Amino acid sequence: MIEGIRFRDELAASVGRWAYECCHCIVKMGTGGVSISYECAACGNTNLRFIHTLENIDTGRQIEVGIECAALLVSPDDCDLPRLAENETRRKERWRREKYHTPGRCTTTVDDLMNRGKL
Numbered sequence: 266m267i268e269g270i271r272f273r274d275e276l277a278a279s280v281g282r283w284a285y286e287c288c289h290c291i292v293k294m295g296t297g298g299v300s301i302s303y304e305c306a307a308c309g310n311t312n313l314r315f316i317h318t319l320e321n322i323d324t325g326r327q328i329e330v331g332i333e334c335a336a337l338l339v340s341p342d343d344c345d346l347p348r349l350a351e352n353e354t355r356r357k358e359r360w361r362r363e364k365y366h367t368p369g370r371c372t373t374t375v376d377d378l379m380n381r382g383k384l
């Protein structure tokens with residue numbers, strides 16, 4: 266457990282019971298940067314730029330959390346996924362922002378990582 270992260274009680278009991286789904290971020294143009302921020306469902310951190318979606322193995326419930334919480338909530342076998350997916354999403358974000366100049370959503374799923382040979 267990384268010091269400094271405090272899960273909400275309901276989530277503390279479900280550590281390791283989450284499947285990694287995807288990482289995404291929203292690119293907005295002409296606003297001088299990213300103005301949207303999200304709140305982590307696990308620790309309440311509100312400064313998220315990359316959002317990680319997890320699905321509970323037992324209930325099918327989905328939550329959106331930050332990278333640190335994602336790495337802690339998934340099973341230990343999957344703890345690298347949030348970092349890999351975020352790196353990939355960051356790359357897509359840069360393309361969209363600097364090359365295509367289009368706003369929108371950049372998403373990386375586990376399948377994307379497999380297709381790119383990252384897993």
Ligand SMILES: [Zn+2]
Binds near residue numbers: 305
């Ligand atoms: Zn968090």
